[in-house]
Amino acid sequence: MSDRRYPEAIADAFPAPPIEFTDREDRAVEIRPYEGSEAGYESLVEMYDAFDPADRAQGIPPGGETRIREWLDAILDEECLNVIAWCGDEAAGHATLVPDGDAYELAIFVHQDYQRAGIGTHLIRGLLGHGQAEGVAKVWLTVERWNRAAVALYKKIGFETSNAESFELEMGLRLNEDPDADEE
Template sequence: MSPGRERPYPDEPAERFERPPISFTDADGRPVELYAYEGRREGTDSRDRSPPSGPSPESDGAFAPEDAFAALVAMYVDFDPADRAQGIPPPGEERIREWLDRILGGGQDVIAVVDGRAVGHATLVPDGKGAAELAIFVLHTHQGAGIGSRLIAALLGQGQQEGVERVWLTVERWNGVAIALYHKVGFETCGTDSFEIEMSIRLS
């Protein structure tokens, strides 16, 4: 975006989205769990997790933070290079770890888990101007089964819960599948004059 221009947002806020944890079965019949990423706690053994703070029994099954970071690294190592967009995820485990260290924990993150493996990740990263940038990744082995739409809705629900008001993203002009997904969930195109298409949504 040109630095001198304010990014427009839709006037009307989007619907309320359900926030994680969420369980569903994807179009290929696989059970999928969506978890909010709760931060990386160095030195915490995943088998020695604290008891859930609330009465909700669902939180007991939550992905432990240590597992989540390692699971995300493993997912991005397996990522099909053809699915990379605008330089992310970066290639190679070391750069993947550096990138995840930089973006995780500062905003909101939701992970899609199938059989204990991360197969999807959606993230909101604060842009320092009161809004957040969104990106979503689904492993090529699990694309086309509806995981992306559930994952992005859950992330927006998490964002609403955490008080995020405005979200934007950029997407490559030729990526029709992604653009359709963003439209479906309520994003509107707000800029086509740069190399990528820009889209935005108002959460509240």
């Protein structure tokens, strides 16, 4: 939708992946872009198949392997930008930017075994760094308003609330200059 609102100021630079760090549980984690490998795809299927249903938000990730694969086929399309947080050869988290007109919709997931260890912050910064490098101008997301931890994370990153009239908050971030800014 073109009537979404975004902050006027462009966000600070985010680090582009690969990004290596040690999480708060002393695990070595690396964030890398997903580049279409089958092994990466299967690791994500495994992560989402074991995903705690209590951590689902607004219907995603879907339940059951068949629906997980259908959903991944859509969001791992080459038009989309994806990064995975790897702990060894296990996918610990995944974040994605899916094109929506002149902007991208963002979502981020961290498996329950890897939550509250600082991985989400690195993961979203890595995704936004990847997006910035690829020339993405505007990013939006929705989040359930009661999900305070997520809302706090998005605010810390620089997202601003653009619509608070529904069950879900809508938030926006500007990563790069708009290519058609002159027309506005």
